[in-house]
Amino acid sequence: MSWMQAAPLALVLLVFFVAPLVFVFVVSFFDYDRLAIYPAFLLDNYADVFTSSITLQLYSKTFEYAVIVEAITVAVGFLVAYFLTFHVRTTAWRIGLLVACTIPFFTSNMIRMISWMPFLGREGILNDVVLAMRLSKTPLDFLLFSDFAVIVAYVHILTMMMAAPIVNSMSKIDKALISAARDAGASEFQIVRDIVLPLSRTGVALGSALVLTQTMGDYFIVHVLSGGKSAGVVSAIATQLSAFEYPPAAASSVVLLVVVVVLVGVIFRVVDVRKELAG
Amino acid sequence: MMTEPGQPRPKSFYFLAAFFAAFLAFMYGPMLVIFILSFQGENGGMSFPMEGTSLLWFKQLLSDTGRVGDIPSALLRSLEMAVLASALTVVICVSAGLAFRRRFPGAGLLFYTAVASLVMPSLFVGFGIALGFKQLGWRTSLFTSGLGAQLTWTLPFGLMITFATIGRFDRRYEEAATDLGASAWQRFKDIILPIIMPGVVGVALFGFTLSYDEFPRSQLTVGAVNTLPLEIWAMTTAAISPVLFALGTVTTVVSFLVLTAAIAIIGLMVRRRSGGRATPA
Numbered sequence: 001m002s003w004m005q006a007a008p009l010a011l012v013l014l015v016f017f018v019a020p021l022v023f024v025f026v027v028s029f030f031d032y033d034r035l036a037i038y039p040a041f042l043l044d045n046y047a048d049v050f051t052s053s054i055t056l057q058l059y060s061k062t063f064e065y066a067v068i069v070e071a072i073t074v075a076v077g078f079l080v081a082y083f084l085t086f087h088v089r090t091t092a093w094r095i096g097l098l099v100a101c102t103i104p105f106f107t108s109n110m111i112r113m114i115s116w117m118p119f120l121g122r123e124g125i126l127n128d129v130v131l132a133m134r135l136s137k138t139p140l141d142f143l144l145f146s147d148f149a150v151i152v153a154y155v156h157i158l159t160m161m162m163a164a165p166i167v168n169s170m171s172k173i174d175k176a177l178i179s180a181a182r183d184a185g186a187s188e189f190q191i192v193r194d195i196v197l198p199l200s201r202t203g204v205a206l207g208s209a210l211v212l213t214q215t216m217g218d219y220f221i222v223h224v225l226s227g228g229k230s231a232g233v234v235s236a237i238a239t240q241l242s243a244f245e246y247p248p249a250a251a252s253s254v255v256l257l258v259v260v261v262v263l264v265g266v267i268f269r270v271v272d273v274r275k276e277l278a279g
Numbered sequence: 280m281m282t283e284p285g286q287p288r289p290k291s292f293y294f295l296a297a298f299f300a301a302f303l304a305f306m307y308g309p310m311l312v313i314f315i316l317s318f319q320g321e322n323g324g325m326s327f328p329m330e331g332t333s334l335l336w337f338k339q340l341l342s343d344t345g346r347v348g349d350i351p352s353a354l355l356r357s358l359e360m361a362v363l364a365s366a367l368t369v370v371i372c373v374s375a376g377l378a379f380r381r382r383f384p385g386a387g388l389l390f391y392t393a394v395a396s397l398v399m400p401s402l403f404v405g406f407g408i409a410l411g412f413k414q415l416g417w418r419t420s421l422f423t424s425g426l427g428a429q430l431t432w433t434l435p436f437g438l439m440i441t442f443a444t445i446g447r448f449d450r451r452y453e454e455a456a457t458d459l460g461a462s463a464w465q466r467f468k469d470i471i472l473p474i475i476m477p478g479v480v481g482v483a484l485f486g487f488t489l490s491y492d493e494f495p496r497s498q499l500t501v502g503a504v505n506t507l508p509l510e511i512w513a514m515t516t517a518a519i520s521p522v523l524f525a526l527g528t529v530t531t532v533v534s535f536l537v538l539t540a541a542i543a544i545i546g547l548m549v550r551r552r553s554g555g556r557a558t559p560a
Contacts (some may be wrong), residue, residue, distance in 0.1 A: 013396060110535065118524075
């Protein structure tokens with residue numbers, strides 16, 4: 001019975017997720033030229049990944065973005081979730097504000113990315129403000145087509161992926177626990193540090209898994225908002241794909257895939273996500 | 280920290296409320312700017328000031344001048360796809376959600392495969408599917424490889440929402456129904472489904488919008504035609520004009536309509552449930 005109910009999910013994942021990854025793995029050992037790919041068992045594609053000096057640059061750029069975005073989204077997501085759960089007094093307000101936060105998540109990421117252009121450009125709104133307030137004599141150039149723009153867009157798009165699981169965790173914290181701590185004389189800071197933070201860690205972990213992997217997997221936001229100046233690991237793979245260099249692209253994919261799986265594995269060792277969602 | 284109504288609010292409340300307001304401004308500000316700029320005058324540029332107002336950019340979206348792709352067809356295609364993906368996501372996820380309430384062989388493996396599909400860099404999934412189709416001599420197309428690629432994204436999300444709703448479902452209702460002689464189908468139709476219905480609408484909403492906006496998994500798998508996000512991508516990499524903002528306004532309006540409908544339906548259900556009869560304790 002259970003198996004029949006789970007079979008459609010298993011089938012779709014098998015055909016469109018597991019099998020394709022097997023194809024990627026197999027092709028990563030293939031030979032290729034300008035015209036086609038040829039079955040083979042070569043380790044050259046992997047040797048290229050590990051010996052290329054660019055690999056290290058790409059990975060350090062990818063991790064740089066991931067770490068910065070993770071830090072910002074944890075901080076912002078935690079404060080937003082904490083405010084909604086512990087400071088908003090009525091359920092109606094809480095739900096209303098939560099919906100307000102969530103609405104942008106349901107709109108196009110592509111458009112949300114583009115919407116930063118008129119804001120950050122040389123003649124954009126932020127520069128108008130900066131010039132009007134005489135904070136700078138010339139327009140700031142680092143705002144658009146830069147790492148700054150890329151990170152702003154990531155934070156804009158991904159913060160709710162962090163905040164939502166944290167809200168979910170916090171909503172399960174027994175309010176009596178908080179009252180008891182307060183009655184015993186704990187300050188708000190102590191309550192946050194000793195109760196709220198430890199009991200929200202599952203939400204932080206789930207959110208981190210989403211934010212880190214989404215940042216590491218991106219190739220179009222970084223392309224558009226860095227103006228083509230920055231590239232992460234997946235950007236490089238996308239370039240190889242557009243040049244039809246499938247085997248080396250496959251080998252790079254397998255390497256990053258292992259990195260992502262290890263990363264997520266470590267995060268999930270900290271929490272039991274399934275129990276977290278159901279509990 | 281939360282205090283009882285009537286008590287004065289702590290200072291931290293005002294700090295956090297200001298922070299929260301700034302966060303909302305950050306979330307909505309750029310969207311609002313796009314919306315305003317999409318009505319930019321005919322001689323206006325990509326940023327303020329507005330040189331008058333016009334509907335020129337919307338007209339260009341609809342026109343067949345070749346300056347932009349065939350937007351109306353792409354929009355229609357994306358909507359069809361989103362409806363299909365949403366329906367499949369609901370059926371498959373609710374079914375799987377029911378299965379996961381019991382232990383069954385491979386349950387853990389299946390769950391972690393779904394999680395893996397969620398965290399996998401999207402480009403790899405599209406690449407793998409395109410590669411597989413190529414090796415097998417099949418053609419990629421919108422409703423085969425394209426749909427499959429999108430499901431690898433909508434299903435794990437849908438499954439998480441389903442867990443969050445079915446996981447909180449009180450099994451005793453079901454046991455009571457069984458004791459009263461209900462069949463498995465009756466149990467599902469008359470007990471489980473009505474109770475989890477708001478969650479089901481949520482899953483449908485996720486399925487729809489995630490498919491409607493999906494880009495990285497679709498890029499290599501939809502075949503010869505474009506979905507709306509792919510058209511937007513093509514426009515982004517080509518010359519940028521306020522047409523892009525007009526398109527942003529159109530697609531955001533579509534998202535808002537769907538979202539409003541879903542929220543209204545869920546709200547109605549919850550209200551009817553709490554008002555119509557006494558809540559079972």
